[in-house]
Amino acid sequence: MKVLSIPLHDSKGAVLHLDRVAISPDNKLLAVTHGSTLQWLSLDSGNALETVENAHDGKLAKVV
Numbered sequence: 001m002k003v004l005s006i007p008l009h010d011s012k013g014a015v016l017h018l019d020r021v022a023i024s025p026d027n028k029l030l031a032v033t034h035g036s037t038l039q040w041l042s043l044d045s046g047n048a049l050e051t052v053e054n055a056h057d058g059k060l061a062k063v064v
Helices: none
Strands: 019-024 029-034 035-042 048-053
Touching: none
Parallel strands: none
Antiparallel strands: 019 029, 029 035, 035 048
């Protein structure tokens, strides 16, 4: 089992609790959400590859 520190934070740096977690079919990416914030993590490094705020609310998403 691999243990990762989940780097999902809001714009003020507060740690967010996860609503959903999904792993890619090739076991290389982890997608995690909190509310409308979506983040992709590398399962090799544990680093956040991309963060999208407002991903699920129908508004224009902001990639961070």
